[in-house]
Amino acid sequence: MSPYALKLAIRHLLSHPGQTALLMAGVALGVSVFIFMSALIGGLATLLTLRTVGSIPHVVLERPDRDPAILSPGASARVVLQKDLSRRDQIAIWQPVLPIIEGTPGVTAISPQIRGSAFVERGQAVAPVGVIGVMPGKLSAIADIDAAIVDGSGSLPADGILIGSVLARDLGLRVGQVVRLSSDRARARSFRIGGIFTLGIASADRQAIYMNFTTARALFDLSTGISRIEIKVEPAIGAPGVAERLRRSTGLKATAWTEDNKQLFEGLDAQARTGTIIKVFSLVTIIVGIASAMLLSIVRRQSEIGIMRAMGASKGLVISIYVLEGSLIGLIGAIVGAAAAWLVLLPLPPVSQVSSGDLPIDRQQGDFLLAITLTTIAAMLASILPARRAARIDPVEAIGA
């Protein structure tokens, strides 16, 4: 790429300002489509992930499974481990585990829980519920129950419970009323409804009941153990890694939220692929546009190219001129398009604050540099074919000597 090739390329572009501007505008449009798609697909993924992971635990620690299993498969002697039904599914020794979890990078919240099944009885009406016993101060560690309270308060005295709004409606319950809970451990006692919450998740609003950790311990007849430890991590997408570390460091069964949400990831993946196809098409459009414009301009400048070749210009010089010309159109068009896209996306709110109905466009995920790089490379590739064709022009034919 000689300085002379660059000079001639720039001179050509400047000599036809209208055509140059039009080509660059086309490239800029393609680039902004590319960036817009990246930002939209990325923003959608972020939004869906945020919505999904917002109120669920990212990693759940439980007692390891003791399911029946064949040990050492393939060996001639079969050794079978049978499920141990004599013990409760509980984490018996859990206090020493908490500091280990707290010390694990990425963990942002921990909630040891006692869980169990129970029935709510009110008069003749009976409804099955899942009881979640949480430690004081940990009510909103996983799902923000405090913020979801629509009636009453989120404090959990020993005889208080919080119920979901759907359950409240079904059984006609209100804050301050007393209901009876009988657990699957055949224990029963009365509770006062301290608050009603609406999480927006149907199953939780219908079946979840929050109560004090200590009260739950008594209701489910657990002397020391707990049912599970729920954990939040940051970023949520790092949950599988954290789960793997915890599995090794605690020996407990660790389940990341990603394992239970395969569909979400399939959906996000399909979305990303759709975005990739659109981006590839925008690049192909740029390539086709630049290649055809350059071919036309080379036909028009046939005699100029011929005279240069006749005067001793090498094929390499001719190729350089046209590849540089195409690359410059690509580079400048891409920068203009990226800058325009940046300005257009600038006033949009961050994805976490997008109101429903608006597109969740995340400028951070706009892939600006990638778009500029790919476009410039595409433009360069697009100009190689026309440039080689220019270099093959026969000076004698072109000059018509």
Add this chain to the structure above:
Amino acid sequence: MSAGSIFAVTGLTKSFGEGETQTLVIKGIDLSMAAGEMAALLGPSGSGKSTLLTILGTLMRASGGTHTMLGVDLMHASEAQRTEFRSKNLGFVFQFHHLLPDLSALENVMMPAAAAAGRETRAMRQRATELLDAVGLADRREYRPAAMSGGQRQRVAVARALINNPVLVLADEPTGNLDRESADQVMDLIRSINQTMGSSFLISTHDEHIAAQCPRRIELLDGRIIRS
């Protein structure tokens, strides 16, 4: 090739097309030129003047015969070698000026040198300025071709042919598009350059008036030399 000659062709032939449609256009030409010589190439339309100049200028290969210049066997040289040889030793002026429309007169004159070097240098600019002065266009250096007259353009084209100090300038009807006055200006210019710089000129023309200004006369008829 006699001592002092710059090129020599012997038994030179050129045919176009294949098989049935093949036509022999140059039918065996022996020709050489001495350094500093200035010759007119005459002949009726279709006699092969442009074809011969194109072959001598290494823009096209002959079909048969020998072609040597400055000791180089141009018949058997590679395309890249011929391009380099052309750039160093040959200059061209065509009937149509073929100036690059995006470049100024000065830049057009520098073009053959800059294309070979890959950059424009101060020395080239200096030389191009001298040449434009020599062709009487000192005040038109920054003009684009579109802003010049036909005669001025052709004088720029002559200056361009000389930028690399060529041993031989091949001019194919250089005055064919010019009126008598402009044609005489261009011929005066060529003659003075031939005398001061020593480049040889081979100039094809239909115009006896032009031919009369050249010390040597080469006549073509139907692909053969009938007088040299």
